[in-house]
Amino acid sequence: MSAYRDAPPGPLACPRCRKPLPPLEVAACTHACGTWVSALVAGEVLTEVDRRPDPVTRWWRVRAPCPVCTDKMRLYGEDPGLLQGCAVHGYFVDGDTVVYTDLARGVDLTSLAELIESPALNAERARLRALEAEHDREMADQPRQREQAARERAAITAATAKRAFTEKLRTALCFPSGPGNAALLAEQLVALIEKVVELEERIRKLEASR
Ligand SMILES: [Zn+2]
Ligand SMILES: [Zn+2]
Numbered sequence: 001m002s003a004y005r006d007a008p009p010g011p012l013a014c015p016r017c018r019k020p021l022p023p024l025e026v027a028a029c030t031h032a033c034g035t036w037v038s039a040l041v042a043g044e045v046l047t048e049v050d051r052r053p054d055p056v057t058r059w060w061r062v063r064a065p066c067p068v069c070t071d072k073m074r075l076y077g078e079d080p081g082l083l084q085g086c087a088v089h090g091y092f093v094d095g096d097t098v099v100y101t102d103l104a105r106g107v108d109l110t111s112l113a114e115l116i117e118s119p120a121l122n123a124e125r126a127r128l129r130a131l132e133a134e135h136d137r138e139m140a141d142q143p144r145q146r147e148q149a150a151r152e153r154a155a156i157t158a159a160t161a162k163r164a165f166t167e168k169l170r171t172a173l174c175f176p177s178g179p180g181n182a183a184l185l186a187e188q189l190v191a192l193i194e195k196v197v198e199l200e201e202r203i204r205k206l207e208a209s210r
Contacts (some may be wrong), residue, residue, distance in 0.1 A: 012036065015064030015073070015084070015092050025116060026107045034094040035103055036067065039128055040121060041112060042091055047102045050077045051091065064092060069135070077101065088132045148210075155206045162199040165192055 011020035016033035025038040026045055042051055054075035063072050066086035073084035076091060081100030085091035093101055115121060169192045 012067040015067050032095050034092055035098055036090060036092050038090040040124060045103060045107050050081060050101045088135050151206060158199055158203045165195050168192060
């Protein structure tokens with residue numbers, strides 16, 4: 001989904017109540033949940049502090065999905081002016097937080113509309129378009145990365161199991177439990193060797209599938 005390319009996006013849904021937001025770059029939810037600020041104009045209506053990502057994204061409220069890309073938004077700003085945002089698409093300031101951000105100064109929608117029409121934001125538009133393309137590539141890459149991580153985890157599990165069995169085998173060989181148990185011991189050894197062979201086969205297959 002794109003905010004900067006080709007087709008104009010339909011009305012965005014409020015990340016809190018899911019009702020359509022007004023089709024504006026600074027759009028207050030009509031149900032008073034809060035205000036959506038598009039990334040394009042965020043530099044005009046929010047301060048740098050408002051737009052500073054919180055390094056730990058600690059959050060006492062439910063983090064909402066970005067209304068454009070549906071990624072869970074991150075935390076931005078500074079307590080008590082904490083807000084959520086997607087670096088590519090924009091920021092959502094909860095209704096009771098607006099007062100702690102630069103939005104409290106009010107937004108002149110007419111001059112903002114003029115600014116959007118002017119070439120002044122072209123560089124920002126291009127930066128966001130590039131950021132969005134990069135984000136799309138990352139998203140497309142995710143299934144492949146998850147698969148690779150799962151393969152690596154499986155290989156580690158198999159290797160750990162193999163080490164444990166090898167250890168048991170070594171213990172059995174070093175401490176035979178007397179002549180009366182020779183047949184039982186042999187049986188256990190065969191079972192262990194079979195298990196090791198099976199695990200080796202699994203590791204070989206995993207390594208081959210990389
Ligand atoms: Zn709402
Ligand atoms: Zn987004």
